[in-house]
Amino acid sequence: MYYPLKNYLCARFFKIYFSNRYVANPETPVAGKKNKGFFMRQFEVTFIVDPVLPKDEVQGIANKYLDFLKQNQCPIVHVDEMGLRQLAYPINKRNSGVYYCIEFQSETGNMIGELELTMKRDERLLRFLTIKLDKYGVKYNEDKRAGKIGKKKPVMSKRAVVEAPPAPAEVVAEKAAPAPAPEPTPEPVVASAPAPVEAPVAAADDLKKVEGIGPKIEELLNNAGISTFAALAATEADRVREILAEAGSRFTMHDPTTWAQQAQLAADGNWDALKTLQGELQGGRVENASSEEE
Numbered sequence: 001m002y003y004p005l006k007n008y009l010c011a012r013f014f015k016i017y018f019s020n021r022y023v024a025n026p027e028t029p030v031a032g033k034k035n036k037g038f039f040m041r042q043f044e045v046t047f048i049v050d051p052v053l054p055k056d057e058v059q060g061i062a063n064k065y066l067d068f069l070k071q072n073q074c075p076i077v078h079v080d081e082m083g084l085r086q087l088a089y090p091i092n093k094r095n096s097g098v099y100y101c102i103e104f105q106s107e108t109g110n111m112i113g114e115l116e117l118t119m120k121r122d123e124r125l126l127r128f129l130t131i132k133l134d135k136y137g138v139k140y141n142e143d144k145r146a147g148k149i150g151k152k153k154p155v156m157s158k159r160a161v162v163e164a165p166p167a168p169a170e171v172v173a174e175k176a177a178p179a180p181a182p183e184p185t186p187e188p189v190v191a192s193a194p195a196p197v198e199a200p201v202a203a204a205d206d207l208k209k210v211e212g213i214g215p216k217i218e219e220l221l222n223n224a225g226i227s228t229f230a231a232l233a234a235t236e237a238d239r240v241r242e243i244l245a246e247a248g249s250r251f252t253m254h255d256p257t258t259w260a261q262q263a264q265l266a267a268d269g270n271w272d273a274l275k276t277l278q279g280e281l282q283g284g285r286v287e288n289a290s291s292e293e294e
Helices: 002-017 055-071 112-121 135-145 215-223 229-233 237-247 259-268 271-279 287-293
Strands: 041-049 076-091 094-106 125-133
Touching (some): 041 055, 041 076, 055 094, 055 112, 076 125, 076 135, 094 125, 237 259, 259 271
Antiparallel strands (some): 041 094, 041 125, 076 094
C-alpha cells in the first residue's frame, strides 16, 4: 500500500500544481473512457535578429523557427514582433536589433536543446534566450495580452460638467423704424508740428593715439566734454592745462602744447604726417624745446 499511495499523492500534487498546464490530449481518445490527458509546459524564446538584413529575410528567420516548433508538435501560444529596439550595449558592432518573442507549449521540452543549437549556429542572430514559464509568468503574459497590464486607465475629471441652460426664445416685437441719424460734422484737422530731430552724436575717438595722452588723461578729457580729435584740436593748450591741474598735481607735469596739432592731423585722417610728427616728439614734447630748456 505504500508505493501506490505514494504514486497517488505525487500525481495528485503535480495535477494541482500544474493545473494550468493540464490539458486533454485530443489525438489519443479512448472509447468509453474519460481521456486522462497530459501535462503541457509553457516556454518563451526571445531572439534578436541583425538589423542590417532586409525585412523579408528578417521575417523569413522568424518563420523558420516557427516552423521548427510546429514540426516538433509545439503549439504556438503567441508571437510578439517587438520590432527594432536599442540594445543595452553594442553586440557585433550593432547598437540595435530586431526583437522577436515566441511563446509556445511542449509536453517534455526535449526539443529545446536542438532549438538552441540551431540558433547558436545561425550567424544572423545577435542573441537568444529560452526560459520556462511558471504559472505566474503565464498569468502575467495572459493579462498583458488582455490589456490588464501596461495600460493606463483614463483619469476622470472630478469637476462636474454643468450643462448650459437653453437659450430663451427670441421675442420679436414690432418697433417703429428709427429716424435717420444726422451726419456727423467733420472736425477740423490740426496739423501737428514735426518732432524735433536730434543731432547725431559724434562717436568718441581714441584720444590715446595722441602722444602724451594715456587712459587716465583720456578719461579726464572725456569728462570735460572733449571726446573727439576735432574737439581736442579746437581746445587751446591753456584750457587743457586747467583740466589737468584740476585733476591733481601729478597731471601738471604733462605738456599739451602739441596735442591740438596731433589731434588735427588725426581728425583729417593724415596718419602718415601724424606718425612723422610723433617721431620728432618725446613724451608729447618737442625734443629741441626740452634740450634748449636744459
